[in-house]
Amino acid sequence: MSYECLICQIKSLQQRLDKYEIPEEKRDRIVSDVLKKIAAIDLEKSYSPENTRNILAKLKEHSTVEDPYREEKENANHQLLSRYNEFRELVNKSSDRFDTALRLAVAGNIIDFGPGNHFDLEETIKKALTSDIAVNDSKELREEIKKAKTILYLADNCGEVVLDKLFLETIAHPNVWYAVRNEPVLNDVTEKEARAVGIDQFAKIIPNGYDAPSTLLHKVSSQFLELYNNADLIISKGMGNFEGLMHENNPRLFFLFMVKCPVISRKVGAAKGELVVKRSKKLTL
Amino acid sequence: MSYECLICQIKSLQQRLDKYEIPEEKRDRIVSDVLKKIAAIDLEKSYSPENTRNILAKLKEHSTVEDPYREEKENANHQLLSRYNEFRELVNKSSDRFDTALRLAVAGNIIDFGPGNHFDLEETIKKALTSDIAVNDSKELREEIKKAKTILYLADNCGEVVLDKLFLETIAHPNVWYAVRNEPVLNDVTEKEARAVGIDQFAKIIPNGYDAPSTLLHKVSSQFLELYNNADLIISKGMGNFEGLMHENNPRLFFLFMVKCPVISRKVGAAKGELVVKRSKKLTL
Structure with missing residues (x-):
């Protein structure tokens, strides 16, 4: 995947934190963790949608929202x-x-x-x-x-x-x-x-x-x-x-x-x- | 600084890579490095403009553009x-x-x-x-x-x-x-x-x-x-x-x-x- 996909995924992050209703006090930690994780991946060997999935899975861990895009x-x-x-x-x-x-x-x-x-x-x-x-x-x-x-x-x-x-x-x-x-x-x-x-x-x-x-x-x-x-x-x-x-x-x-x-x-x-x-x-x- | 400032800085990254005319083949590496660096900072003790400065300094290292915003x-x-x-x-x-x-x-x-x-x-x-x-x-x-x-x-x-x-x-x-x-x-x-x-x-x-x-x-x-x-x-x-x-x-x-x-x-x-x-x-x- 390209570095551009990484930037794009982080661009979407604010909206997704809101969608998953992540509590304010957890966001600094979660965003730091997400960045740490995606900074470490080998872009050449990675799939962009897999990375998106992993970011969303991280939000899911800290969320009580079952299906953020249901509506x-x-x-x-x-x-x-x-x-x-x-x-x-x-x-x-x-x-x-x-x-x-x-x-x-x-x-x-x-x-x-x-x-x-x-x-x-x-x-x-x-x-x-x-x-x-x-x-x-x-x-x-x-x-x-x-x-x-x-x-x-x-x-x-x-x-x-x-x-x-x-x-x-x-x-x-x-x-x-x-x-x-x-x-x-x-x-x-x-x-x-x-x-x-x-x-x-x-x-x-x-x-x-x-x-x-x-x-x-x-x-x-x-x-x-x-x-x-x-x-x-x-x-x-x-x-x-x-x-x-x-x-x-x-x-x-x-x-x-x-x-x-x-x-x-x-x-x-x-x-x-x-x-x-x-x-x-x-x-x- | 807030996690929101981090996201905002990464949002600006694509445009700044272009401004500093960073060669395509270096971008995957540089973006990964930038993310690694900013994922590691302690948000509570950091200044957002200092982080911006450090990201830009990283681009400067790999750039031949003297003053990207001169015009x-x-x-x-x-x-x-x-x-x-x-x-x-x-x-x-x-x-x-x-x-x-x-x-x-x-x-x-x-x-x-x-x-x-x-x-x-x-x-x-x-x-x-x-x-x-x-x-x-x-x-x-x-x-x-x-x-x-x-x-x-x-x-x-x-x-x-x-x-x-x-x-x-x-x-x-x-x-x-x-x-x-x-x-x-x-x-x-x-x-x-x-x-x-x-x-x-x-x-x-x-x-x-x-x-x-x-x-x-x-x-x-x-x-x-x-x-x-x-x-x-x-x-x-x-x-x-x-x-x-x-x-x-x-x-x-x-x-x-x-x-x-x-x-x-x-x-x-x-x-x-x-x-x-x-x-x-x-x-x-």
Whole structure:
């Protein structure tokens, strides 16, 4: 991970101390401890979302708040669900249903309470439907979906999950697994929120066994890992999952996300705010 | 200092790495080192501007940039100097010349490239001339200026120095020392910029012997300290000087600044953006 990710994580710290309702008298100590811990890590060998997870775990130790982003998560799901029929109609009336549903699903990735806190959903959807996808392997994705017997879909955030549902309804694949975080972390989807929006109508839900805002293969459950290793196609949503899996070099893996920060922008060669549908590099044999 | 100051200093780090033109390949290491260092400090016994100074000194070690804020400093001085006659007329036409010059001098403190980077000088001056001063010991300050044989004026930022000059012209005291930073640090005034705007027409300039964006009595030169100890009145401009001297409990000392962050806001009981003219607490004998 980059030093920029470290700075970004510390930038978010004040807001997160508030979210976890950490008592004032504990904050000096906790912030010092957090800084000590993250100053010691080897950046080259570390994953940014794992570090975020460890910082949040530290706050959790000193907090009585069960799920600090519960309200935001419910609001985002409620807001998007109330427009489900409108979005579905948009898909059904479009000349290319797959393309429209895909763009909406990626645009949904703008709903995030990590870095880049402010977003305009309306503007984002409009842009997603009319602009070029900056990195675009969607043709290959379409082919792989047709061929795949088993699809593993790695979820990201609440709100976004509703547009994932529409995408899953659109591709109408008979064997999709929808992987969620094991426990609440930021506004990421857990089993509870996935069920609440009805993902289970179109996919089987599986918790990934860990509570990082990412998919970290050295931390997930063996059950999840087995599924990951055997799925014909893995669709990974969001920057957090990308950061955990970007070195995988696995052609079964497609990354779908919106670029939200300069580090990822440089890594994929797309500007902030642009859509990415990127196949993980093919294995060189 | 508060944990909030630590977070704030790290928030500024990215921009400062750029300002000092630190090579990309050195940044991971430098940021880790900076975090290690500031994670280890005892917050209760530390001064925030001293910590800022130490972070900047670390960047300086790896930089070839002599004075990263040179351009901003020159621009701010140039911009304010070009309006000197306009401001002077404002003072001379006002019903209370002292009060108007004082308000302008404090309003000038908005010109800052530390925390709270964005400012609207026009709006600030307008507000300063028409709103109440939130913490207002200016009556006592006026009396003390009349009585003082020697005044020590602790400078803060460039741009602001021009309004200090107008204040000094207005009080027309025969024996004022204007103390500046020894070396460039952020946009703080050094001897060079103080001379460039003609402070020496109304005061003797003295470098304070250190390069923190503050006045740290355990770090300043003995020559400066002697002056500090013997002056009848000390006028301290800006939040940085306040942070260095707020525990002094010295009735010879008046703090003039604009509140720019929540930590200082709570400390003085005035909102962000408000003007403060505060006498250091009287000694309880």
